Amino acid sequence: MCGIFFSLVPKSDPASNIDKDFSARYTVAGLQLEQALKCRGPDCDNAIVVDTKIEDNESHHLTLFSTVLSMRDPLTPQPLQSQDGGILQFNGELYDTVGRLEEYRLDLLGDDTACTNDTALLSQLFGRFGVLETIQSIRGEYAFVYYDVLSRCIWWARDCIGRRSLLVNRSRMDCMALSSLPPANPALRVDWQEVPAGEVYKLDLRTMDITAIPWSYDSCSPLKYPYAPICLDISVSQHSYDTLVTEFSSILLAAVRRRVLAMHHSRSKPDTYAILFSGGIDCTLIAYLTAVCLRDHNAHIDLLNVAFENPRINTGFNTPDRVLGRRSWQELTCLPEIQSCRCDFRFVEINVRYSQVLESKTSVQELMFPKCTVMDFSIALAFYFAARGVGTMFSCPLAAAAGDDAPAAEEEYSTPSRVLMSGLGADELFAGYTRHMTSFARGGYEVLANELALDFKRLHERNLGRDDRVGANWSKEFRYPYLDEEVVDFALRCPLDSKLRVVGGENGVREGKWLLRQFARHVGLRNVAEEKKRAIQFGARSAKMEPGQGKIKGTAKFV
Numbered sequence: 001m002c003g004i005f006f007s008l009v010p011k012s013d014p015a016s017n018i019d020k021d022f023s024a025r026y027t028v029a030g031l032q033l034e035q036a037l038k039c040r041g042p043d044c045d046n047a048i049v050v051d052t053k054i055e056d057n058e059s060h061h062l063t064l065f066s067t068v069l070s071m072r073d074p075l076t077p078q079p080l081q082s083q084d085g086g087i088l089q090f091n092g093e094l095y096d097t098v099g100r101l102e103e104y105r106l107d108l109l110g111d112d113t114a115c116t117n118d119t120a121l122l123s124q125l126f127g128r129f130g131v132l133e134t135i136q137s138i139r140g141e142y143a144f145v146y147y148d149v150l151s152r153c154i155w156w157a158r159d160c161i162g163r164r165s166l167l168v169n170r171s172r173m174d175c176m177a178l179s180s181l182p183p184a185n186p187a188l189r190v191d192w193q194e195v196p197a198g199e200v201y202k203l204d205l206r207t208m209d210i211t212a213i214p215w216s217y218d219s220c221s222p223l224k225y226p227y228a229p230i231c232l233d234i235s236v237s238q239h240s241y242d243t244l245v246t247e248f249s250s251i252l253l254a255a256v257r258r259r260v261l262a263m264h265h266s267r268s269k270p271d272t273y274a275i276l277f278s279g280g281i282d283c284t285l286i287a288y289l290t291a292v293c294l295r296d297h298n299a300h301i302d303l304l305n306v307a308f309e310n311p312r313i314n315t316g317f318n319t320p321d322r323v324l325g326r327r328s329w330q331e332l333t334c335l336p337e338i339q340s341c342r343c344d345f346r347f348v349e350i351n352v353r354y355s356q357v358l359e360s361k362t363s364v365q366e367l368m369f370p371k372c373t374v375m376d377f378s379i380a381l382a383f384y385f386a387a388r389g390v391g392t393m394f395s396c397p398l399a400a401a402a403g404d405d406a407p408a409a410e411e412e413y414s415t416p417s418r419v420l421m422s423g424l425g426a427d428e429l430f431a432g433y434t435r436h437m438t439s440f441a442r443g444g445y446e447v448l449a450n451e452l453a454l455d456f457k458r459l460h461e462r463n464l465g466r467d468d469r470v471g472a473n474w475s476k477e478f479r480y481p482y483l484d485e486e487v488v489d490f491a492l493r494c495p496l497d498s499k500l501r502v503v504g505g506e507n508g509v510r511e512g513k514w515l516l517r518q519f520a521r522h523v524g525l526r527n528v529a530e531e532k533k534r535a536i537q538f539g540a541r542s543a544k545m546e547p548g549q550g551k552i553k554g555t556a557k558f559v
């Protein structure tokens with residue numbers, strides 16, 4: 001991930017309060033953010049300072065500091081200044097453009113000066129089409145800050161789903177700061193909050209007014225969601241459910257392919273890819289489709305599986321996800337389709353000792369802010385260590401098949417892949433949580449639809465910002481195939497009984513994520529299709545680690 005820091009303060013006389021406040025609250029150094037932002041983007045860092053002067057009146061001091069984790073050739077330093085003087089800070093991946101922007105992009109590709117790097121392309125698109133039309137017509141996972149020098153406006157946003165982190169400090173009306181990360185100092189952190197994902201923001205330097213432009217389903221809106229509202233139909237008679245499964249598999253494959261192709265390897269060991277792998281159905285399908293994309297490549301796919309030593313439970317690293325992960329790895333490698341691929345799967349056991357938890361507690365809490373509950377901490381901890389990608393690597397699941405405790409051929413290892421695929425989003429879109437079954441039992445498909453709509457809408461503030469901040473600390477980035485705009489559009493259009501299905505008559509079993517399970521059965525992942533996965537903090541045992549914490553509530557605030 002890249003790191004973004006932006007601040008705006010009035011240029012005032014040296015005796016004023018703002019100057020006293022300025023260096024502590026609105027500089028990278030004062031907020032002690034430099035090192036943390038460099039962890040996100042180790043390939044280059046740079047600052048641009050601009051003094052703006054508007055019609056002899058107000059003038060402002062802008063600081064734009066960026067760090068880059070270069071994912072797409074050529075390495076494109078940031079902040080990126082365009083010919084017209086606009087300055088872009090971009091954290092993310094742009095996968096597609098649509099409409100007339102796509103025509104423009106294709107023209108550029110035919111040109112010698114073509115931009116193959118997405119940051120460079122985005123900077124051109126902003127200059128040519130303006131921010132709103134560009135945002136409406138790009139597909140990808142990102143957060144950005146853009147200074148449009150011609151209109152004297154600052155623009156910032158997270159993508160409409162919120163897959164990347166961005167925080168804002170507006171504690172004073174005449175100042176503003178934006179950052180991928182919160183400040184280290186707890187006293188200063190309280191001024192910061194996450195930028196909501198459903199809006200694009202513009203600050204006009206001439207008036208200092210901020211306008212929020214919301215994403216909407218209204219066709220006249222300048223920002224129309226790139227996916228449909230949730231479908232309230234229970235079943236759709238013209239849909240053959242087999243066709244639906246086929247459609248789902250090809251849309252998900254395309255989403256995985258976009259994420260597999262959009263990386264270059266010149267800065268890491270060639271051709272190693274990685275999946276955050278619990279062994280549950282969501283990430284196992286992503287692992288399977290990644291292998292399908294790489295079937296003709298001599299590539300390794302690292303399956304990263306995290307497990308915690310939990311003193312309260314005391315069963316070592318044999319956590320539910322460790323057992324499930326080994327089993328699903330085994331099942332994947334036995335598929336004839338996978339055996340005929342040139343790429344291979346390797347299982348990476350990431351064992352986290354309790355002493356490591358204690359050592360990293362402060363860092364994880366710093367990164368996850370403003371999330372601050374016991375549950376946030378146990379999830380953030382799991383993603384923090386999983387993303388670090390350091391563990392014992394096993395290349396052959398045969399011993400696992402024989403029922404041994406530990407598979408053979410181990411090696412101490414650190415994954416070189418900078419991209420970590422995640423299965424997050426499948427539960428929210430396809431009804432995977434137990435509470436979805438409860439909603440259904442309470443009020444049928446109507447109540448389920450409300451619950452699903454709410455789950456999807458709040459992903460940005462419940463999960464995505466936090467996970468980006470902890471995972472990116474190791475110069476890695478998470479990519480989310482289930483949160484690809486086309487997958488989301490498909491999921492939201494699907495009839496509700498293709499998500500939660502009652503199998504075996506009226507009083508039969510309720511099966512969540514039915515579409516995913518059918519797809520898994522179809523490709524031969526029979527055990528994976530039946531698995532009931534626990535949430536990461538229980539599967540990896542990073543929750544309730546201390547004796548006496550058995551009854552602690554996940555919603556309790558961290559102290």
Ligand SMILES: Nc1ncnc2c1ncn2[C@@H]1O[C@H](COP(=O)(O)OP(=O)(O)OP(=O)(O)O)[C@@H](O)[C@H]1O
Pocket residue numbers: 275276277278279280281282283284304305306307321322386421422423424425426427432533534535536537539540
């Ligand atoms: N123990 C783990 N080790 C590594 N990665 C994990 C682990 N548990 C979960 N993940 C990753 O985080 C994603 C979201 O985790 P979550 O707790 O929501 O599980 P889930 O939605 O049931 O997914 P799955 O069915 O893939 O396990 C997973 O899809 C997977 O990519």
Ligand SMILES: NC(=O)CC[C@H](N)C(=O)O
Pocket residue numbers: 001002068069070071072073075076090091092093094117118119477
């Ligand atoms: N990590 C990032 O956000 C990368 C930015 C951009 N996709 C690049 O590769 O240059």
